[in-house]
Amino acid sequence: MESIFRAAGMYLALMILFRIAGRRSLADLTTFDFVLLLIIGEATQQALLGEDFSFTNAVLVITTLFVLDIGFSLAKLSSLRLSRLMDGQALVVVEEGRFLHTRMRHSRLTEDDILESARSTQGIENVSQIKYAIVERNGTLSFIQRDEE
Amino acid sequence: MTVKEEVSRRQPVEEDMRRQHRAWRFERLGWYGLVLIVVMALAGVFGHGPLSEQSVASVDGRLQVDYQRFSRNGSVENLKIRVKGQPSAQVALLLDGPLVREATIETLQPEPLMSQSQGRALLLHLATDAEGEAALYLSLQYEGIGPLRARARVGSTSAVTFTTFIYP
Secondary structure, three states: OHHHHHHHHHHHHHHHHHHHHOHHHOOOOOHHHHHHHHHHHHHHHHHHHOOOOOHHHHHHHHHHHHHHHHHHHHHHHHOHHHHHHHHOOOEEEEEOOEEOHHHHHHOOOOHHHHHHHHHHHHOOOOHHHEEEEEEOOOOOEEEEEOOOO | OOOOOOOOOOOOOOOOHHHHHHHHHHHHHHHHHHHHHHHHHHHOOOOOOOOOEEEEEOOOOOEEEEEEOEEEOOOEEEEEEEEEOOOOOEEEEEEEOHHHHOOEEEEEEOOOOEEEEEOOEEEEEEEOOOOOEEEEEEEEEOOOOEEEEEEEEEOOOEEEEEEEEEEO
16 A cells, blocks of 8 residues: 555656756756756655565556556546646747747746757757747757748 | 737647746746755754754753654654663663654664563663763664654653654
């Protein structure tokens, strides 16, 4: 019984923490982010398993996490509100070659971040070439180029 | 021409700026919350810090207990109990309460001359030194969750009660 509560509690706590951290934290996995994720995993595992290192306990914990994960994605299918609440929504940060600065500041994105991503993923060299830059729900930036005149 | 950033876009994605603002506000408040948690942890609100280390003495001063006000389920804490009695004699220390009952006693230093159960309490006979003082160092692994009380008593007049809050 206890391991179910442990797993569910940790799932909710991590969900809230990652929601607070915002989308920036998930996108573009740098070496540092990767190490950070490992440390988070390391810190979590003790609290998830407790003193019980049995096979059964591990399976129970993993099953609980799966049940929650699948359950939430099923619930998100039927409720747009829940989906928006848990995943957020896509946001336009560049429109017709213009940076939308207020939105960028709230999303903790700089012009350099956007241009860097544009260069590396789309080969764009100037903001005027961008029709739309969108922060997707998973934190990545996607670009739609302007038509060449 | 100024760009109206507040307006929800329909193209290329469906936006809801009111909801987006709420999400940003949540992130902002959450950030303050996280900083607050770190500051509280440094102060010892979650155990092991200046706010957590406490000492309590009985009215007549015969009995003194150093304990942690906050602890966590499964963590090991030290409890230091000092008793005054007759020089080079024995004192009987009675430990009771859910905090002691629900904990696992990992070590007990120095070994009491005798330890007995008394009802649900633990009765320990300690040897006093030439000044008439006896000290007992316990390390307890706390179980249970929430505020748990413990009571230490020597004789019929000297007693202290203390409470440790145990986080899950």
